[in-house]
Amino acid sequence: KPCDAFTSYCTSMPLFVHARRIFTLHDVYYYLEKSRYPFLQRIYLKLTTKLYVYQTDRIITVSDFSKKTICKYLKVDTTKISVTYNFVIPSQTKHDRYIHFQKIKDFYGNSLDITKPYFLYIGNIQPGKNIKGMVDGYHKFATNNPDAPRLLIIGKMAIKDEKAI
Template identity: 35%
Template sequence: MKKKKIVVDARMINDSGIGTYLKNVIPYLIPKYDLVFLGTPKDLHKYENKLRNNIVEFTANIYSFAEQIYLPLIIPKCDIFWSPHINVPLFPIRAKKQVTTIHDINLLAFNNNFSILKKMYAKLLYKNAVKKSHQIITVSNFSKSEILKYLKVDEERINVIYGGVNKLFFKKSTLNFELPKNYLLYVGNVKPHKNLISLLKSYNKLPLNIKKVFSLVVIGKKEGFITPDKKVFNFINKNNLINNVIFTGYVEDQYLPDIYQKAKMFIFPSLYEGFGLPILEAMASKTLVLSSNLTSLPEVSLDNALYFNPLDTEELKDLIVKEIYSDNSIKIELAYNHSKKFTWQKSAEEHINIFEKVI
């Protein structure tokens, strides 16, 4: 029987978040479907041989006008076009059906730094995504509730599928990423809703003897965003934290387990998350998790994280100090077992069920 053809917009495969999602779901789809990727051979070299060069080269920037002009022209005839983000083609395409993953409604909920034009374009993309999609995948019940709150869409078309934790995080890392011996860890970017500024303020309030011992390591991109949090770098410079706060920039996936495993604790101060995968990665690495108590994070972590109000920098400072001197071995073991419940295989199987329903 001929395999059904699914075209995947894979241009974000090397980004954090959506990239991690794609890299972990795609391998389970390859045996099942005739996959075609939009992207570049350079970005998709892992899959090029398996897919017999089924790559349509496409380099238009996400959210660009060029993207919208050329997508209808380069997407081949297919059974399903799957977009892992909201930048769904505005104009008709040669796909019988469309499936879109909407991770969160961040661009509508946190758009104070946007111009009026950007706000209008973001709203257009979201509305177009739900209108064109035969089925919508989202990553938490929180995100589902936000989609229903901000957009007019039939609830029956929204499917909640949790992400998973890569098996690498459950193994003792044999790789070594050069970092200070003692550090607190944050993984994420510097967009305003990630609220890195609150973590920096809390870190700056720590007693001097703790700051001398523990650096703050920030893993992730710090440049190239439409709405970067400029306050972050101004605060670091103003408070002479350049030697305390280490920005690694992009880190290849294979080094992440080593970085998580060696951290004293993982701190996630986000104001808005659709899922919050780094929290589960830290748990799988047997690292204590301090988490914001907002949006999807309690849904995903349940009682396996230590929660704080992400806008109360004094509270977070006190929590860090307390946990540096505490024995959290039981909490860490329970969190480790909790993280095992989230597998990419299960996530991929649920994606396949949606694709089969649509086909």
């Protein structure tokens, strides 16, 4: 039986899917920061993204800023895009299930206690992810909230020898 809907969470989608298509497009950073992508990769991303956006029934993105830039650069009608923010609602998660990890260490080799609440970022480390803004915002929050959860950042540098923060 064919599927009712196909959802793609990255910049790729089968061209011949006979179902409703939902495309998650996090950003169009390659339009904004041309120097971050090699020429051929930028051309590939622009062409494939335009094709997927044209073929899809619905686009999901992660912020109002992303929605505006997608509409601007890809000429998409705003009614075709829904904004769904990335977050977890603690009251809807199961706290009685724990995953046991071996010792987890930070960048400096210090052990981390992940049984206490924490904010978590997982993704590549590059200026376009605004990690500096996240860290600055967290610092302001933590300064005013001494019991604030820790901020954990997991990822690797997207571009060698580049300073992210």
